[in-house]
Amino acid sequence: YSVLGGKVVINAELSDARRNDVVWADRVIGTVDDLLQMESQLIHQLTDASTQALMSCTIRRAMVLPVPHLDSNALLLGGIAMMHRSTARDLDRSRELLDAVTNRHARVATPWAWMAKWHILNVIQGRSADAPTEFRQAIDIADRALDLEPHSSLALAIKGHLLCHLGVDLDKSRDLLLMATEVNPNDHNAWLYAGFWSTxxxxxxxxxxxxxxxLDLSPLDPQRFFIEMLVAHSYLVANDLSKAINMCHQSLRRNRYYLATLRVLMTAQYEVGQVEDARQTLGQLLALQPDLSVSKFLSYGGQSKIRQRAADAMAGLGLPR
Known part of the structure; x- marks a missing residue:
């Protein structure tokens, strides 16, 4: 780095020493005063860019290399990243990677917890032929993670999230989620799923x-679009429709194909009176999920008020029941 008056110039590089590859390099300019702040924009810029580059590199390797050639870290990170993407191919590859890492580390809780999460996303992305059965299968997997590590905040949060989706044993679901926030108050997944339960x-x-x-706990999360989608849900249930719409647009700028975000956006647009915009959003949903119907959507989980609001919006826009 170099300092020129009140300016600082940083030449940064992220390298993979194992393969002697440069993963990311950049030159950024900021002020010395900013660099000394607790919330330095320059540090955020560097951290965000390097994190995104690292994840992109991991995903590229996870997509193309045979599973035996990937280390366990790449298997897990690739599985997590690809399950949050939008295509059937990505979800299938994510499952393959998570299968491999659970086989390698059968007595470690974290991979099993993420495998349970995979089943949740498989349902909400509209791919499951029997959502309740798949949720129960995922609960069994989450229980396996908890058997291995009873105080895993991730496993506690994911099991609570599963019960929340099913709409059964809601008191137990809430207890698990609150326990996760107590075990690790800095686990954003625990707070995120607690917020979804309240939603x-x-x-x-x-x-x-x-x-x-x-959201505050995960400013640099590579899956921030997913967090923003669930925050938008909370704004929708609070009837702060303009904030829900804005948060959906923010999420869609990171991942414009995510079905759950489009459903929240469509509902908020319909309820605020932006019917033509809602109809266009429904068109985007149907382009990604041609077999969508009101009854298919309602089969994804328990019949909460917020799910019924989305179903009413779909029906009001002419989607077949």
Whole structure:
């Protein structure tokens, strides 16, 4: 780096020493005053860019290399990243990677917890032929993770999230989620799923508070679009429709193909009176999920008020029941 008056110039490089590859390099300019701040924009810029580059490199390798050639870290990170993408191919590859890492580390809780999460996303992306059965299969996997590590905040949060989606044993679901936030108050997944529980079944004020807490804890998360989608859900249940729409647009700029985000956006647009915009959003949904119907959407989980609002919007826009 070099300092020129009040300016600082940083030449940064991220290298993979194992393969002697440069993963990322950049030259950034900022002020010395900014660099000394607790919330330095320059540090955020460097961290965000290097994190995104590292994840992109991991995903590229996970997509093309045979599973035996990938180390366990690449298997897990690739599996997590690809499950949050939008295509059937990505979800299938994610499952393959997670299968491999659970086979290699059968007595480690974290890969099993993420495998349970994979089943949730398989359902909400509209790929499951029997959502309730798949959710119960995922609960068994989450229980396996908890048997291995009873105080895993990730496993506690994911099991609570599964029960929340099913709409059964809601008190136990809430207890698991609150336990996860107590075990690790800095686990954004625990707060995120607690916020989703409040969105589906609880108080709208709690939904917003818990969801925004998750957002604050994960400023550089590569799956930030997913967090923003669930925050938008909380704004929708609080009837802050303009904030829900804005948050959906923010999420879609990171991943414009994510079905759950499009469903929240369509619902908020319809309820605020932006019917033509809602119809266009429904068109995007149908382009990605041609077999979508109101009844198919309602089969994804428990019949909460927020799910019914989305179904009513779909029906109001002419989607077959």
């Amino acid at each position: 589906m079944w609880g108080d709208s004020g709690d939904a917003v508070r818990e969801s925004e807490r998750a």
